[in-house]
Ligand SMILES: Nc1ncnc2c1ncn2[C@@H]1O[C@H](COP(=O)(O)OP(=O)(O)OP(=O)(O)O)[C@@H](O)[C@H]1O
């Protein structure tokens with residue numbers, strides 16, 4: 001598994017049809033339904049999310065992706081349905097316990113805590129800080145050590161997301177894209193098992209998108225599972241190992257990215273008739289990436305980051 | 321002309337009301353300023369705590385220590401009663417329920433059928449028994465001019481301010497700790513905090529309890545040197561507390577305390593000035609009309625504060641509650 005590259009590993013068991021079982025599922029949802037008034041916002045028969053892989057959830061606006069996220073993470077209650085993480089049921093588990101079980105999500109509409117500093121936002125994401133208990137909090141000595149660990153971890157993550165210079169600023173002073181980054185970094189503070197990102201790239205500039213793609217690929221390398229919603233097909237093509245397509249609340253297609261993108265139903269429901277031009281150039285890039293091997297892609301991105309870092313260090317030393 | 325009202329107004333700095341309101345306002349700052357809980361029934365917490373203390377002391381003859389336990393338990397139960405049904409819901413529900421519950425408490429204690437315990441509309445006297453018995457100060461007069469105090473009054477002032485300072489240090493420590501970080505996060509966006517694995521409802525409950533207990537203890541500091549009157553714990557009291565909290569800065573620890581001092585000093589000063597003007601026929605008001613005028617002044621002051629300095633005296637501009 002350690003050397004898994006996305007096109008080699010077989011994730012599913014049998015034909016990649018909607019609801020196909022996975023070789024090693026981390027999350028299994030069955031019969032999850034949610035209606036708003038008369039509208040079936042979510043109506044998922046069966047879906048399994050493969051472990052230690054990057055799965056993209058795509059579909060048109062209003063398909064029910066965010067609602068499905070809300071249901072799975074305990075932020076909304078379904079009309080019916082069961083789902084489990086690592087075989088343990090998560091139905092009717094409150095949102096905070098879902099997070100503690102290692103399934104952490106971000107929000108489509110960013111939720112940075114504006115009047116806390118960026119660093120405090122990050123620290124809040126950490127788990128097992130005894131100082132968050134009322135009585136323990138009264139004795140600084142009891143939580144100082146853990147706080148230092150948390151701070152070190154936070155600064156390291158912030159540096160990765162290029163927010164370290166902002167650590168002491170109010171989160172309110174961040175730009176929209178920076179808030180997205182902060183939210184994602186904050187979600188990683190608890191070292192989750194499954195990270196669910198709702199449109200992580202919306203509003204993030206292309207250069208940063210590149211390095212974010214690198215981060216997400218790294219999460220996989222570190223053993224995490226990623227499920228993300230995204231409208232940017234370039235990103236989906238580049239990093240997803242598996243794609244699930246939703247439309248009108250239902251899962252209409254599933255499979256490997258390049259296959260799903262050519263699926264007529266997906267084109268009709270989501271990509272649209274004029275997707276060809278766009279996709280053409282994308283598949284072109286993809287071919288190159290494939291030829292060179294995916295490990296190269298990862299390497300390339302992290303090389304870029306390393307180069308940038310080197311530049312920074314150069315500047316720093318020049319300054320002195 | 322009689323300018324004695326000026327030193328008297330400054331005497332408000334150490335008056336029982338200032339001390340008690342400082343503590344209750346600190347509790348409200350925990351609710352409103354730090355956690356974002358819209359508690360419009362802080363007067364209810366004050367009443368519950370005060371009655372628990374006065375009834376157990378005066379009617380049941382409990383010693384001071386146990387009466388204080390009763391005060392805390394009363395405020396905790398009141399917080400649970402209000403919090404359990406509302407804290408899961410949107411913020412507005414808590415404000416509706418608290419404002420109603422506070423009024424229910426006030427009407428209940430005034431009910432004639434239980435006046436053997438509550439004293440009905442007259443309230444309860446004599447809650448100071450054990451407290452004064454513990455007074456180590458010699459029985460002489462302290463102070464000077466119009467500001468003189470007997471040993472019991474001074475004892476109340478010293479203990480009162482000590483309690484306020486201890487409470488302030490406690491709240492300060494809590495708010496700089498990881499616990500306070502969760503609390504302030506909830507004020508910003510409770511769903512975000514939930515998504516990070518914190519039991520938001522329980523934190524809100526802890527905050528409601530903490531602030532409520534401070535409110536209840538605030539009343540104890542008021543009624544020991546004075547007496548317990550049900551009508552002092554109406555909705556008006558809650559709005560005085562909001563004025564105090566906004567005046568000093570809702571997201572600060574010192575704000576509510578200094579706010580309470582300024583509030584009562586200014587109220588007394590304006591009262592004195594009005595009396596002076598009316599008595600010398602400089603204002604076309606009767607002395608009956610004069611009473612409500614100062615409350616109109618409070619209302620206008622509250623509006624001006626929210627408009628021009630929403631962060632209060634000690635607050636940082638960014639943390640203002642009413643900034644756009
Ligand atoms: N709270 C709500 N009340 C009523 N209807 C809702 C609510 N939330 C979502 N819906 C409806 O449910 C459907 C699915 O919405 P959802 O937000 O899950 O879509 P989405 O796939 O995330 O779309 P997008 O790509 O635009 O984010 C939509 O028709 C929406 O109008």
Ligand SMILES: [Mg+2]
Pocket residue numbers: 065066067108
């Ligand atoms: Mg959505």
